[in-house]
Amino acid sequence: MKQVVALLVGSGRFELAYMQWRSSLEVGHDQIDREHRSLVDALNRLHAAMKMGKGKEEIGQVLVFLMDYTESHFKTEEAMMLKHGYPAAQRHLAAHADLVQQVSALVTNYHAGRALLTGAVFDFLEGWLVKHIMSEDKVLGDFMKSKA
Numbered sequence: 230m231k232q233v234v235a236l237l238v239g240s241g242r243f244e245l246a247y248m249q250w251r252s253s254l255e256v257g258h259d260q261i262d263r264e265h266r267s268l269v270d271a272l273n274r275l276h277a278a279m280k281m282g283k284g285k286e287e288i289g290q291v292l293v294f295l296m297d298y299t300e301s302h303f304k305t306e307e308a309m310m311l312k313h314g315y316p317a318a319q320r321h322l323a324a325h326a327d328l329v330q331q332v333s334a335l336v337t338n339y340h341a342g343r344a345l346l347t348g349a350v351f352d353f354l355e356g357w358l359v360k361h362i363m364s365e366d367k368v369l370g371d372f373m374k375s376k377a
Contacts, residue, residue, distance in 0.1 A: 246276075246277075247272060247276035247277075247351060247355070248269050248272055248276075248358075249269075250265075250269050253363075254269075254359070254363070256362065256366045256367050256369065256370025256371075257370040257373075257374055258369075258370045258373045260305065261306065261309075261366065261369070261373075264302040264305065265302075265362060265366070267298060268295075268298065268302060268358060271291070271294060271295040272295065272351070272355065272358070274294075274295075275288070275291045275292055275295055275346070276351055278291050279346050288339075289336075289339060289340055292335070292339060292346070293336060295332075296333065296336050299329065299332060300329055303325040306321070306325070306366075306369065307321075307322055307325065309369075309373060313372070313373065313376045315369065315372055316372075317365075317368065317369075320365075321365050321369065324361060324365060328357055328361075332354075335350065
């Protein structure tokens with residue numbers, strides 16, 4: 230049975246969330262899973278702000294929050310990898326650095342009026358997150374469970 234997730238928007242009406250958390254995204258490490266859920270929530274807040282026609286400043290603030298939270302989450306994962314000698318750390322860190330660079334460019338271009346938040350942008354962000362969790366982070370989760 231598919232779970233329906235709704236966001237309460239300012240007018241008191243409900244709107245379906247852009248991305249729904251699903252148990253298949255869990256990697257088996259409580260902190261990483263909590264942070265991944267928070268990333269999904271932040272992506273949904275950004276999408277809701279855009280759909281509700283919030284101003285550029287408010288959308289920009291949510292976009293910066295998403296970027297900052299992503300960087301913070303990556304630092305948490307990276308510290309775990311280095312502390313426990315994760316063998317694929319360099320590849321994983323490179324993937325993180327690539328996304329940070331792309332999102333940073335998006336934020337800069339958005340604030341400068343050179344980029345819009347389109348469906349393609351949301352598809353990219355969701356696709357990257359799901360692919361990264363299902364490949365890189367699942368392996369990291371298994372490694373961290375072996376260290377517990």
